[in-house]
Amino acid sequence: MDDKYFAKKIEAKWQKKWGETEAFRAEIDEERPKFYQLEMLPYPSGNLHMGHVRNYSAGDALAWYKRLKGFNVLHPIGWDSFGQPAEDAAVKRGVDPRQWTEDNINIMRGQLERLGLSYDWSRQMYAHKPEYYKFDQWFFIKMFEMGLAYKRMTQVNWCEHDQATLSNEQASGGICWRCGNPVTKKDLEQWFLKTTAYADQLIDDMDEIEHSWPGNVIKRQRDWIGRSDGAYVDFKIAHQATAGSSDAIRVFTTRIDTIYGANAIVVAAAHSIIDAYRDHLSPEVQAKVAEIAAENLKPRDRDEEIEKDGIATGLKGINPFSGEEIPVWVGNYVMMEYGTGAVMSVPAHDERDFEFAEKFGLPIRQVISEPHLAHEHHTMQALALEDPFTEYGVLVHSDYWNGKTSEVAKAEMANHAREHGFGEAATTYRLRDWGISRQRFWGSPIPIIYCPDCGVVAEKFENLPVCLPESAPITGTGESPLSKVPEFYETTCPKCEGTAHRETDTMDTFVDSSWYFFRYTDPTNEILPFSPEVAAYWTPVDQYIGGDDHAVMHLIYARFWGKVMRDMELVKFDEPVKRLLTQGMVVGETFFDDSSGKRIYSDPREVTVIRDAKGRITEAKNSGGAVLRHAIERMSKSKGNGVDPDEMIEIYGADAARIFIMFAAPIENELVWNEAGIEGGVRFLQRVWRLVHKWESRIANGEPLGAIDESSDAARALRRKTHQSIKRITENFESLQFNTPVAALMELANAVSDIRIEPENADAGEVFAVREALTSLVLMLTPFAPHTAEELYSIVIGNENGMLANGARFPESNEELARADEIEIPVQVNGKLRSRVMAAPGTPNDELERRALTDAKVVEHTHGKTVVKVVVVPDRLVNIVVKG
């Protein structure tokens, strides 16, 4: 056997073997506990980037760990193969989107295989194949029948750069999720899925996953859904010209308890009341309203502070609680899209209202007091506040409600409003329904037919899939390409069989990724998206791994879809993903040579870098001495700032790349790629390789490890290290840490080299200890470097069939052996470390204290002083407190 480590040779060997034996094929097995390990599926853009490598390496590590722990593991992969880049390629280079997509899939599948990822390839799904998108359509029709899919005219988010419609989630922050350009609005008829029908469940069920999903994702989803509990209150219009009018302005407030402090009603410029009372508005008011309306439409910078603006309309409204008549204003800070487009302005208790009132000199009346000041406030005149008091407190200057707490008053006042017919408790949400219509070719056609007689009719299930035509004129200008293909849209009505035409919009590609992981469980089902019985075995997903950029897109849609599927009785749980891990981005330092317009990756041969104390780059120069501009960017081939995974596999091997990317930083951190570190990965694997080969002749007898009396301190110490490592590494996997177990493996390997006994001189106990250490090391290495581990396992165990076929198991830690027989107890004097004493674990406190006090180094520091106190922490430490 070679004593040199040939990554290329062994990687190819084991990849072939795994493929031939279908080593990772998953079948239902009721005897074993199942584990569903899932990573976010890739978009077939052409090449993997280092972010994929990080994501899939982590997922593969867990899949292997669980397999070796005896679980029946489902670890699938597929392709998010519908989407805009395919159409961009068609527009730019005239290629066929289908061909382009499938070529890319082939390239990327090869890359995944060369990384040696342990997928069950037999379960691949492809979003763009009719066998899959048939069920996008199946779900759509079901939702249409359930009233969860509907069509309406709306202002959609429109990205001018991509010529594309975006959902609210995809236009978060007013920025296109794909290209980062600002989003504008456009009027369009859109199909919507009623995500808002599940708003409460999407919030409430988060309790189930609160501790197993990253806090950041939970928080962002809560914020995105934006539930606020409050009340509607109607303020009647009281204008002399409309006396007796029953019109009212309905406001939404979360602080009905502050209503006695309302000094005005402020409405959005687009509020219907403006149109309704246009005749009563002065020309000056009308002009100002038009100005504000126009300002509101302008795209805004993220950080831009907008000054409060507005005008009194001359209309008056009546506060139904106090009977007070207050003015109706138009304000630029009130949005038509949220609540009712009208607010009651309570400057004393709301920052925005406060600012508005100050600017326009409106009265500011305090009606909520801090509890300990409440009594004083009852007896005083209402005072103007320096700053708004926005917290809950006790009501003052509020008639009947005086002295009640905000919490109590909120409930009672909402009730009061309902009883008297001028309002009610209400909950509003920031979440909007999911607009899924896309004027795109490369997506799943929406299975709807427009019939002149029957109206909007869903396609029949038996006619699915509604297939995309071979091709369509793709212009990238925003019209639906399918609307130019008569063979596609000309059809007959499923109801009356008269002439009709099909919907020519396709679905948002996020539909595909909302349920793909259920398809993996039953990938060839032709009747249903998946069989509920089969899915019941594998799902929910036990562990999902991906980037947190999908926190409010994919991950909210997937949860929504899960709830819809539950209501369809396809699944029986509320949450489809039990545990989520979001990995940080892999970024690279990019350098720009502005004189030549070139981008240069941080190759030390090309770029000289000067860094500050924090490691940040202060200056960068190229080999010619010219100053370069630099930035930290997400690594990708298209940006030219990253190594290509293929290149890395070629140079260092897949195992080295994988173990390094896991070791370099905690999985959730951003990782700045640096080439030097990966050498460490190679070195480590080579070190293990040499160790195993060095001991091969003594340990590779294939016999099971039996109990043998240890012969020497060295052997005993090594066994201790082995069992401590097993414990640590197991705990790390369970808590989803990947960098620290690699460190522990390195320590174990170091411990084996450190015994400094030549194999030919080792006694039976030492051989036993080494064999146990190396066997454990190899098995625990598998999740990070499976090819190397398989190869070394075959040497240690003497079986070439591979670990899984051989029933290999992750080693178990023996507490007894992990325990040290002597430990070092640090001794402090006044909290400063002065000495160490050795003691057996469990040595009684008074014995530890005696040894510490008589220790020579300790005496130096306690001599001539009074011992005030001795703190002994069993098996931990002794601290002697002295005075004088």
Place this chain on the structure above:
RNA sequence: GCUGGGGUGGCGGAAUUGGUAGACGCCCAGGACUUAAAAUCCUGUGCCCUUAGGGGCGUACGGGUUCGAUUCCCGUCCCCAGUACCA
């Protein structure tokens, strides 16, 4: 601004959750092997003082609690992410 998360050597990062700060790796330096280089192995490596033994300082900064604080509390500064008038 608000809401979260964070600040540990030249760098990436450890630290059993109040008990030896800096594991493991990278970088760097010195040495062995070599005609030489590569590879490998060994040694050193938080900062300062000291000939040595050793001592002092040190987890953003300032306080506090404690026998003992990277960890808990209060205040300040800075960084990252999300968000943007959500009533």
